[in-house]
Amino acid sequence: METVSFSDIAIVACGTLSPELNFLKKEGFLDTKHMFFTTPGLHENIHELERQLLQRIAKAREKAKKILVVYGGKFCYVNADEPTRTMQKIIQEQGPGVARTDATHCMDMIADEAERERIAQEVAGGEKVWWMVPGWIKFRHKVFEGWDKGLANENFPRHTGGAVVLDAIGYVDQYMAEHPEEFLEYSDWMGIPMQGYSVTLDRFKSVLSEQARILGG
Template sequence: MASDIFSEMAIVSCGTLSPELNFLKSEGFLGNAKLFFTTPGLHENVRELETQLIERIAKAKGKKDKVLVVYGGKFCYLNADEPTRTMQTIIAEQGENVVRINATHCMDMMASQEERNRIAEELAGGEKVWWMTSGWLKFRHQVFKGWDKGLANENFPRHTGGAIVLDGIGFTETYMTEQPEEFLEYSDWMGIPIQPCPITLDRFKGLLTEAAEQLGR
C-alpha cells in the first residue's frame, strides 16, 4: 500500500500545497509520514525560499531518514543572481535520501500539460489561462504578497480565458459558498473571472508514489 511507503519518510513541501497534502494525510494515503511546510508564495523571494527549504529538510531528517520534497523546478525557484543555481542543485546539496517530486510547479502536480490544455479548451475555449490550485485561494495574501492593483492589471487580464483552479479537494466550492464576497473581491482584483475545475488527485498521488519509490530503492 502507498501508506506503507510514505510512513518511512518525511515530506517537505511548499505551504501552498498544504491543503492537498493534509487531505491525503487525513484519508490515510500518506500513512505516518511527517509533514513540514515552508511559507506559501516564496517563489517571489528565492533567498527566503532556499533558507526555509534547507531548514525544513534538516528538521525532517531529525524525524525520518528519507525526505520527499514537494516543490516544482524552474518555475518555483528562479535565482536571478545565480542563474545556474536551480532547485535541483539545492536538493542535491542536502545529501542522500532526499528526493524531489518530478513536476515543474504545483499546477503540474495536479494536472499534466496535456490535461491542462484539454481543460483550457473545454472551460476557456482554448484561451490563455491563469492556473491556480486551492492554496492560491486559501493563501492569497501570501502568494501575492507585495502585489498592488497596478501589478495585478499588468499580469492577469492578458489571460483572456480567466483563472481556473485545479481543485481535487472541493475547496473552491466551499470558499465560494462560505465567503462569496471575498471570492468576488479576489476575482475583481485579478480583473478576470475565477472558476473551479474539479479534478481527482490521481496524478498527484502517482507523482508522490513515484518519488517515494525512488527513495525506497
C-alpha cells in the same frame, strides 16, 4: 494503483499544497508521521525560500532518513543572480535520501500539461489560462504579498481564458458558499473571471509515489 508506504519518509513541502497534502494524510494515502511546510508563496522571495527549505529539511532529518521535497522545479525557484542555481541543484546538494517531486510547479503536480490543455479547451476555448490550486485562494495574501492593483493589471488580464483553480478537494465550492463576497473581490482584483475545475488527486498521488519508490519507500 500500487500502494506505496510513506511511513519512513518525512515530507517537506511548499505550504501552498498543504490543503491537498493534509487531505491525503487524512484519507490515509500519506501514512507519513512527519510533514513540514514552508510559507506559501515564497517563489516571490527565493532567498527566504532557500533558507526555509534547508531549515525544514534539517528538521525532517531529525525524524527520518528519507525526505521527499514537494516542490516544483522550473517555476518555483528562479534565481536571476545565479541562473545555474536551480531547485534541482539545491536538492542534489542535500545528498542521498532526499528526493523531489518531478513537476514544474504545484499546478503541474495536480494536472499535467496535457490535462491543463484539455481543460483550457473545455472551459476557455483554448485561450490562455491563469492556473491556480486552492492554496492560491486560501493563502492569497502570502502568495501575492507585495502585489498592488497595478502589478495585478500587468499580469492577469492577458490570460483571456480567466483563472482556473484545479480543485481536487472541493475547496472552491465551499469557499464560494461561505465567502461569496471575498471570491468576487479576488476575481475583481485580478481583473479576470475565476472558476474552480474539479479534478482528482490521481496525478498527485502518482507524482508522490514515484519519488517514494525511488527513495525505497
